[in-house]
Amino acid sequence: MNQLLDQLKNGSSGLTAGNKGNVAGSDIPVGLGYDNGLTGGTGNLSQTDGNGLQWVEPKDGIATDANGRPVSDKNSNNATGFSFATSFGAAGDAARQATSAVSTTVQNNIPGSEKNAAPVYTLPENSTLVGSRAMTALLGRIPIDGKVTDPYPFKVMIGKDNLTANGIELPDVQGAIVSGTATGDWTLSCVRGAITSITFVFTDGTVRTLPSPEGQGSNGGNQNSQGGNNSSIGWLSDDNGIPCISGTRKSNASTYLPTIAALAAASAAGDAVAENQNTSQTNGYGGVTSTLTGDAGQAVLGKALSGGMRETVDWVKARYGQTFDAIYVPPGQKVALHITRQLAIDYEEKGRKVKYDDFSLAGSSTGHGLMGIKMQNNKNLEYRVDYTPLGGRLFAGFCQV
Known part of the structure; x- marks a missing residue:
């Protein structure tokens, strides 16, 4: 208690009516760690300058001389600056590097064509383009176990007049080329078409493909598809709006099944001839014993015929198993295009x-x-x-x- 009283007396004795406004830190209570050097200028708080600014020295600053060595009571070097702790320097550098890397990655992920593309038209979702013609034949494979292996592609041409007739004003677009894949339906004898890309041709020859080539299989800058095929941006129908275009069934069943049946019959006949030359009887242990009792030549002939037919059946199955059933629609078929994703038609000033x-x-x-x-x-x-x-x-x- 006596020590605190002495500190209060010493602190108050240094305050006079003439220097109350000039003493830095005079408004700080005694006993908070700033008791020493309040008026001497050697502590953490310095005097207020003529402009009313009060400079506060950093607590982690270490006074250094011109050579960068710390100034202490053991040397008489003049302090020319401060050095600060660098414990968090590596963390700060790492944060700056991470921020720069993220910014660079984002910029690199943006395709160069998208950076220089100017939006000009929008083909809205659920748009319908009627009166188009299929440039190629529609050949749809019949799915096996719900899967279609290597479906056949198709192309549909859209002219400028066709775009205008559908209420879509694209004055600078000369036409469009639509690509997709086809699948067949054996029961209904028709072909379904899924649109995968559209290429627009401008009047100056510039082309624009949607989705963009680098965006195939993703959104490609457009909205997600509502259908089961995420890569599809639309589907085909005939002029009457039927989403499956009628065609002709194509199958090799008429040749495959008779061939397999004949070969299987020949193999069974060979087995019967061979078995007819043997006599089977049950022994005392419950087993069956087969003994050759007939013509050995007939038995050999039957086994040879059966083995040869069995190998032929395996060969035919391996070759004919690579074939498939399909529905065929000839070229020039009138179709309607139904767009299921919004297509942003941009113009690339430096595009191809x-x-x-x-x-x-x-x-x-x-x-x-x-x-x-x-x-x-x-x-x-x-x-x-x-x-x-x-x-x-x-x-x-x-x-x-």
């Missing part, structure tokens, strides 16, 4: 083009030609899709207008 004006082969007579026509300005190109019913042929490509 069908034809570049500043390129021509040396000594080429066509120069900037496309389809054998010499052209200097690709603005004269028009994407057209023509179908000849008599010849049953479908033409698609760029031509001069």
Whole structure:
């Protein structure tokens, strides 16, 4: 108690009416660790300067001289700066490196085409494009145990007039090419088509594929599919809206089954001939004893016939087992496209083009030609899709207008 009283007396004696406002830390109570050096300037608190600023020295700062050595009572070096603890320096550097790595990873994951792409059109979800024609035949394999191995692809052409007729105004798009895969339904004798990608061709020859090639199998910048096939962005139907297009059944059952039946019958006949030359009887131990009692030549002939037919059956099963049943729809079939995902049609200023004006082969007579026509300005190109019913042929490509 006496010691505290002495400290209070010593602290209050240093405060006068003329220096109350000039003593740094005068408002700090005595006994909180700032008793020494309140007025001498050697503690953690310094005097207030003429601008009213009060500088506080860092508690973890160590005074150092010009050579970076600590200044203490044992040497008379002049302090020129401070050194601070570096215990958390590694953690701070690691945090900065992690932040930089995350930022770099995010930037690298963004495709270069997406960085320079400008949004121009949107093909909304549940859009329907009617009046399109299948460029290729629709060949749908029949699933086996609910699975289709290596399904056949198909293509559908969409012209500019077709887009306009469906109420979709895409003035700078000349046409689109749709790709997908087909599966068959044996009971209904029809083909179902799943759309996997669409390529839009702009009037200047720039192409845009959705989903983007680097985004295949993922969202590709679009919404998730509502169907069971996550890679599908739509499906096909006929003009009447039936989601399964009628076709012709194609199967090798008419040749496979008779062949297997004949070979199996021949193998069974050989076994019967061989067994007919043997006599079987039951012994005293409950077993069956077979003894050759007939013509040995007939027995050998029967076994040879049975073994040969059995090997032939195995060979036929191995070869015919690779075949499949399918439903066939000829090319040129009118179909309707049903889009199940929103498609963001962006324009890439530096995207790939069908034809570049500043390129021509040396000594080429066509120069900037496309389809054998010499052209200097690709603005004269028009994407057209023509179908000849008599010849049953479908033409698609760029031509001069």
